[in-house]
Amino acid sequence: MTVMEQRGTYRPTPPPAWQPRTDPAPLLPDAEPYRVLGTEAAAKADPDLLRRLYAELVKGRRYNAQATALTKQGRLAVYPSSTGQEACEIAAALVLEEHDWLFPSYRDTLAVVARGVDPVEALTLLRGDWHTGYDPYEHRVAPLSTPLATQLPHAVGLAHAARLKGDDVVALAMVGDGGTSEGDFHEALNFAAVWQAPVVFLVQNNGFAISVPLAKQTAAPSLAHKAVGYGMPGRLVDGNDAAAVHEVLADAVRRARAGGGPTLVEAITYRVDAHTNADDATRYRGDAEVEAWREHDPIALLERELTGRGLLDEAGAETAREDAETMAADLRARMNQDAELDPMDLFTHVYAEPTPQLLEQREQLRAELAAEAESEGARP
Amino acid sequence: MTTVAVKPATMAQALTRALRDAMTDDPSVHVMGEDVGTLGGVFRITDGLAKEFGEDRCTDTPLAEAGILGTAVGMAMYGLRPVVEMQFDAFAYPAFEQLVSHVAKMRNRTRGTMPLPLTIRIPYGGGIGGVEHHSDASEAYYMATPGLHVVTPATVADAYGLLRASIASDDPVVFLEPKRLYWSKDAWNPEQPTAVEPIGRAVVRRPGRSATLITYGPSLAVCREAAEAAQAEGWDLEVVDLRSLVPFDDETVCASVRRTGRAVVVHESGGFGGPGGEIAARVTERCFHHLEAPVLRVAGFDLPYPPPMLERHHLPGVDRILDAVGRLQWEAES
Numbered sequence: 001m002t003v004m005e006q007r008g009t010y011r012p013t014p015p016p017a018w019q020p021r022t023d024p025a026p027l028l029p030d031a032e033p034y035r036v037l038g039t040e041a042a043a044k045a046d047p048d049l050l051r052r053l054y055a056e057l058v059k060g061r062r063y064n065a066q067a068t069a070l071t072k073q074g075r076l077a078v079y080p081s082s083t084g085q086e087a088c089e090i091a092a093a094l095v096l097e098e099h100d101w102l103f104p105s106y107r108d109t110l111a112v113v114a115r116g117v118d119p120v121e122a123l124t125l126l127r128g129d130w131h132t133g134y135d136p137y138e139h140r141v142a143p144l145s146t147p148l149a150t151q152l153p154h155a156v157g158l159a160h161a162a163r164l165k166g167d168d169v170v171a172l173a174m175v176g177d178g179g180t181s182e183g184d185f186h187e188a189l190n191f192a193a194v195w196q197a198p199v200v201f202l203v204q205n206n207g208f209a210i211s212v213p214l215a216k217q218t219a220a221p222s223l224a225h226k227a228v229g230y231g232m233p234g235r236l237v238d239g240n241d242a243a244a245v246h247e248v249l250a251d252a253v254r255r256a257r258a259g260g261g262p263t264l265v266e267a268i269t270y271r272v273d274a275h276t277n278a279d280d281a282t283r284y285r286g287d288a289e290v291e292a293w294r295e296h297d298p299i300a301l302l303e304r305e306l307t308g309r310g311l312l313d314e315a316g317a318e319t320a321r322e323d324a325e326t327m328a329a330d331l332r333a334r335m336n337q338d339a340e341l342d343p344m345d346l347f348t349h350v351y352a353e354p355t356p357q358l359l360e361q362r363e364q365l366r367a368e369l370a371a372e373a374e375s376e377g378a379r380p
Numbered sequence: 381m382t383t384v385a386v387k388p389a390t391m392a393q394a395l396t397r398a399l400r401d402a403m404t405d406d407p408s409v410h411v412m413g414e415d416v417g418t419l420g421g422v423f424r425i426t427d428g429l430a431k432e433f434g435e436d437r438c439t440d441t442p443l444a445e446a447g448i449l450g451t452a453v454g455m456a457m458y459g460l461r462p463v464v465e466m467q468f469d470a471f472a473y474p475a476f477e478q479l480v481s482h483v484a485k486m487r488n489r490t491r492g493t494m495p496l497p498l499t500i501r502i503p504y505g506g507g508i509g510g511v512e513h514h515s516d517a518s519e520a521y522y523m524a525t526p527g528l529h530v531v532t533p534a535t536v537a538d539a540y541g542l543l544r545a546s547i548a549s550d551d552p553v554v555f556l557e558p559k560r561l562y563w564s565k566d567a568w569n570p571e572q573p574t575a576v577e578p579i580g581r582a583v584v585r586r587p588g589r590s591a592t593l594i595t596y597g598p599s600l601a602v603c604r605e606a607a608e609a610a611q612a613e614g615w616d617l618e619v620v621d622l623r624s625l626v627p628f629d630d631e632t633v634c635a636s637v638r639r640t641g642r643a644v645v646v647h648e649s650g651g652f653g654g655p656g657g658e659i660a661a662r663v664t665e666r667c668f669h670h671l672e673a674p675v676l677r678v679a680g681f682d683l684p685y686p687p688p689m690l691e692r693h694h695l696p697g698v699d700r701i702l703d704a705v706g707r708l709q710w711e712a713e714s
Contacts, residue, residue: 157454187447
């Protein structure tokens with residue numbers, strides 16, 4: 001049976017024979033976001049995984065801080081920080097196998113780095129020396145997508161293509177709460193469900209689309225509930241509970257890999273920093289709100305669990321911090337070197353072969369550069 | 381030598397044959413769109429493909445153009461060669477963001493590591509009595525987007541050759557099918573189809589000495605008709621079929637204009653901000669000293685596409701073309 005034939009042959013029938021296509025009950029998210037840390041479920045969590053998550057979260061937060069600092073030094077054009085959302089970022093990368101694919105949005109640099117992409121290459125877009133700094137095929141990470149939700153149908157298409165070829169590939173696509181209002185979000189989920197594509201959609205609901213709070217974005221009971229309308233399960237998870245996010249995403253990836261189709265996961269988290277360094281968050285939210293979320297910090301939650309169970313001591317925490325500092329120092333040093341730019345690259349990759357028009361324009365730029373160099377050389 | 385029977389074939393048949401041959405030659409070619417499977421497309425261009433190649437390779441998608449093109453991008457990322465059908469020109473607009481922000485830019489933004497070999501077929505233009513939203517000449521939007529090739533056939537043979545070349549291209553191609561030519565017939569031998577390569581070469585369809593009509597797609601037949609009618613006026617018109625708007629063949633166009641000294645650009649698209657402005661500027665910049673008169677444009681009016689009972693007043697016809705030719709400052713020669 002071909003992939004397309006597996007969809008069945010549902011036809012509407014006249015009343016009173018009508019039946020829903022599928023039972024919606026199993027698709028509904030739980031009433032409460034799923035939690036592991038600080039609950040009985042934590043005892044079942046793999047200690048090595050918790051320690052790994054902790055080390056990555058600490059490193060991730062340091063990466064966010066370093067990148068934000070680099071914007072202040074003029075080394076990055078802009079940085080959309082994911083401070084407070086590290087649990088989602090790291091878990092999304094860790095649940096995937098090497099041959100799987102990650103489809104990040106512009107705020108997901110951490111996930112990209114956690115997947116193995118060079119930390120400097122991951123910042124190319126935000127430094128501005130090119131758009132995508134890494135080869136997407138090397139670590140199977142799609143380019144960071146700035147247009148909201150537009151990367152989601154790409155994930156569906158790629159996963160579908162892999163399934164058509166008989167390859168074992170799952171695509172995990174990341175989007176924010178604001179992105180769920182976009183048409184591409186809807187279309188991607190619909191295509192994924194119709195095709196039963198092996199895709200996991202991770203919505204990081206961090207409370208804000210720049211300044212606009214969720215209440216102005218949707219009237220849905222939760223973003224996870226949107227899954228039901230497409231015929232896929234929706235899962236609600238505490239996005240600051242790294243163990244819970246990891247477990248829910250790993251379940252969804254397993255389900256996709258086994259041919260069970262797509263899942264929508266809503267992770268409830270909070271963007272502690274402003275939208276970017278260019279944003280002023282005090283215009284739309286108060287300090288008290290931010291402080292309340294700091295009490296539910298993903299690193300603090302994990303640290304409490306690990307120390308409470310004797311899985312982490314001060315020396316262990318110090319090692320994690322030192323590793324993060326080493327990463328930050330390396331990032332700082334490499335980002336403080338000027339990017340190597342060749343203006344002629346502008347014409348190299350527009351098409352496989354430049355059009356005659358681009359060849360002419362390339363020569364024009366070459367002449368402009370030569371004239372520039374000459375006038376600089378002539379300067380006393 | 382055996383003579384092969386050359387029978388009249390329609391452009392629709394040539395397009396179907398091109399898709400079928402491409403799918404036969406290359407298992408990575410996948411056709412997808414609205415109604416392309418069981419029905420064979422509203423214009424029947426994909427007729428029989430689902431039956432021959434299976435629904436996995438000729439797929440009826442949900443009705444959502446951004447989703448169709450967006451998933452095709454993902455499929456191309458994974459090494460497939462999707463051929464997307466947009467049902468009508470004006471129905472392709474929901475896919476515009478995917479086209480502009482991803483399809484056109486992916487190769488460039490990834491420094492060439494992630495090219496997207498996909499073809500987007502769009503039936504375009506008027507003249508079929510279509511109601512609102514079924515007749516737009518939308519080529520200027522695509523021409524204005526760097527990273528896309530924009531190709532449009534005007535003959536049965538080119539429909540086959542250009543579509544094969546587009547599917548074989550490693551760059552994304554917007555393949556504009558003049559829907560009023562779908563049922564036009566031409567002597568064409570499907571057993572010995574002609575390739576058209578590379579994309580980006582215009583062709584002189586009718587040699588002439590007095591002036592050049594520069595046109596493409598749906599307007600070629602009108603220009604040929606105008607050229608025949610012009611003979612009675614003593615004008616011997618050359619007709620150039622661009623075949624590809626991007627890349628643009630300056631060489632062929634300018635060689636013709638330098639020979640004739642006069643040029644009129646003819647298209648259905650509105651004149652203001654339309655392709656003719658770009659073409660007239662290019663010709664003027666390159667051929668100024670050969671020109672006996674300003675390059676004129678014969679275009680659709682700058683209107684939302686008219687209702688079908690009025691469309692004949694909008695579309696460039698023989699009279700409007702001859703009128704323009706008459707304004708090419710012939711008095712200087714007499």
